Amino acid sequence: MYTQYSLPVIHPAFELLKRSAKILHFIAAAAISMAALHQLQAHGGNKLLCGTLFIIALDIFILVFFTGEILTETTRLNIIFRLIESIVLLGVSLILLKDGHIFPGILNFIASLGYFLLMHREVRVIKQENVDIKPTGISLPNLLKDGEISWDEIKNIVPKYHSIIIETIRNKKMEFDLRKNLQINELEEIDSFCKQHLVR
Numbered sequence: 001m002y003t004q005y006s007l008p009v010i011h012p013a014f015e016l017l018k019r020s021a022k023i024l025h026f027i028a029a030a031a032i033s034m035a036a037l038h039q040l041q042a043h044g045g046n047k048l049l050c051g052t053l054f055i056i057a058l059d060i061f062i063l064v065f066f067t068g069e070i071l072t073e074t075t076r077l078n079i080i081f082r083l084i085e086s087i088v089l090l091g092v093s094l095i096l097l098k099d100g101h102i103f104p105g106i107l108n109f110i111a112s113l114g115y116f117l118l119m120h121r122e123v124r125v126i127k128q129e130n131v132d133i134k135p136t137g138i139s140l141p142n143l144l145k146d147g148e149i150s151w152d153e154i155k156n157i158v159p160k161y162h163s164i165i166i167e168t169i170r171n172k173k174m175e176f177d178l179r180k181n182l183q184i185n186e187l188e189e190i191d192s193f194c195k196q197h198l199v200r
Contacts, residue, residue, distance in 0.1 A: 005133040005190050007164060009176035011141050014129055017121065021078050022064050024118065028085035029060035031111060035092040038101075049095070056088055082119035086112050131164055131176055133157075133193065138166060140174070157194040159187055 036053035063081060089112035096105035132139035137150040138157075149168065158165040161182050165175045182190070 003135060005193065006130045007133070007176075007182075007190075008179040009129055009131050009141065009164070010179055011129045011176065014141070017118070018078075024115075025060050025064050025078075025081060025085070028089065028111070028115060029057045029064065031108065032057040032060070032085070032088055032092065035095070035108070038096070038104075053088070053092070056084065060085065079119055079122050082115055082122060086115040086119060089115060131166075133190065135197065140166075151197045154198065157198065159190045159194065161187060 036050050039050035089108050093105045093108035129141035140147040153168050155169045156167045163177050167173045
């Protein structure tokens with residue numbers, strides 16, 4: 001019998017993040033386009049910067065409209081573009097703040113920070129998300145930081161062929177669908193391991 005079980009799961013928040021990729025890229029491209037227009041219309045605006053911003057925005061729009069399902073299937077491509085978007089939005093915010101446009105500058109800075117955090121999260125999504133069942137408790141995947149629940153906090157665990165249900169003593173119930181169905185022997189081993197640790 002193993003001393004730890006790692007079950008690859010489908011996490012709803014991560015799946016939502018993948019499905020939202022196009023919308024998030026579109027918003028970034030729109031914000032970069034508006035910054036380019038601002039440079040174009042501004043007195044003494046930098047035309048080279050304006051052209052560069054338009055090219056970056058155009059690249060992102062092409063990614064959104066002409067790549068089909070690649071964005072939802074290729075996490076690494078999302079990460080590259082998310083990094084570009086966060087750096088460009090940071091640059092846009094600094095330009096706006098320098099030109100005295102405080103509110104739009106702060107909004108672009110917040111957007112840059114948000115896209116950087118999304119990129120950080122997407123880097124973690126590359127690694128398969130697992131529910132880890134260990135002698136010390138259960139590790140659960142989470143968007144910002146993986147959660148840890150000790151056995152003292154767990155009321156019940158029900159492993160199934162296609163999912164796992166975890167219920168805490170505070171009556172919080174979590175169910176995760178498994179990426180791969182368990183075999184009969186795996187299910188029995190996990191069930192036995194959990195019952196052994198749930199005994200107080």
